[in-house]
Amino acid sequence: xxxxxxxxxxxxxxxxxxxxxxxxxxxxxxxxxxxxxxxxxxxxxxxxxxxxxxxxxxxxxxxxxxxxxxxxxxxxxxxxxxxxxxxxxxxxxxxxxxxxxxxxxxxxxxxxxxxxxxxxxxxxxxxxxxxxxxxxxxxxxxxxxxxxxxxxxxxxxxxxxxxxxxxxxxxxxxxxxxxxxxxxxxxxxxxxxxxxxxxxxxxxxxxxxxxxxxxxxxxxxxxx
Ligand code: SAH
Ligand code: DHB
Ligand code: MG
Numbered sequence: 001x002x003x004x005x006x007x008x009x010x011x012x013x014x015x016x017x018x019x020x021x022x023x024x025x026x027x028x029x030x031x032x033x034x035x036x037x038x039x040x041x042x043x044x045x046x047x048x049x050x051x052x053x054x055x056x057x058x059x060x061x062x063x064x065x066x067x068x069x070x071x072x073x074x075x076x077x078x079x080x081x082x083x084x085x086x087x088x089x090x091x092x093x094x095x096x097x098x099x100x101x102x103x104x105x106x107x108x109x110x111x112x113x114x115x116x117x118x119x120x121x122x123x124x125x126x127x128x129x130x131x132x133x134x135x136x137x138x139x140x141x142x143x144x145x146x147x148x149x150x151x152x153x154x155x156x157x158x159x160x161x162x163x164x165x166x167x168x169x170x171x172x173x174x175x176x177x178x179x180x181x182x183x184x185x186x187x188x189x190x191x192x193x194x195x196x197x198x199x200x201x202x203x204x205x206x207x208x209x210x211x212x213x214x215x216x217x218x219x220x221x222x223x224x
Pocket of ligand 1: 038039040057063065066067068069070071087088089090093116117118138139140150
């Protein structure tokens with residue numbers, strides 16, 4: 001089936017999510033630097049764009065930039081005076097991402113902050129950078145529940161929160177997993193089941209990437 005999923009993904013991206021030169025260059029640069037391409041797929045990037053437009057996003061927060069592939073999809077969904085802030089722990093990746101955003105002509109709409117997300121998130125709150133209309137969580141997996149709680153703090157009713165990689169090839173079904181990444185997303189998914197003030201689901205994702213899933217949540221009202 002994986003071959004079919006890949007072909008259908010290419011069919012969809014060919015019709016609705018073609019990669020332009022800037023996006024292709026991001027993937028080329030990752031390869032040149034020997035960095036594993038764990039960016040979202042083109043079709044997933046387009047899904048992020050659709051969601052950003054659906055909530056009329058002007059301000060977007062991203063956790064985990066890598067080469068800014070997803071950042072480009074998101075930044076293209078916000079108006080000229082809109083902004084995407086993306087948090088990246090690895091300064092080498094951040095430098096590549098900044099170059100990619102500049103080459104994509106998106107410098108004015110984007111800002112990459114270097115540091116661990118759990119260190120940077122309180123600073124965003126202090127400087128009242130929020131509320132963000134959309135938050136895309138795609139950094140390291142063990143602190144996913146904490147990232148989601150921060151996303152709630154930095155959101156408003158109507159904000160959309162998306163979290164990538166919450167199914168992990170179905171490994172989330174293994175209650176005895178010792179993989180900290182699996183445990184992190186299991187904790188998030190469990191937390192969501194009892195979280196009030198949001199409407200959330202998980203979309204399974206197949207295609208050219210590994211079988212996985214994305215949390216898609218809308219904030220109904222602020223709690224705490
Ligand atoms: N969103 C990107 C892919 C991100 S991959 C895209 O789809 O194009 C995950 C990224 O999170 C990596 O670049 C990794 O360096 C970064 N990361 C890992 N731990 C982090 C942390 N604690 N804080 C911020 N970024 C982190
Ligand atoms: C990994 C991280 C991701 O964000 C992703 O989309 C795929 C894989 C990883 O850490 O292996
Ligand atoms: Mg991911």
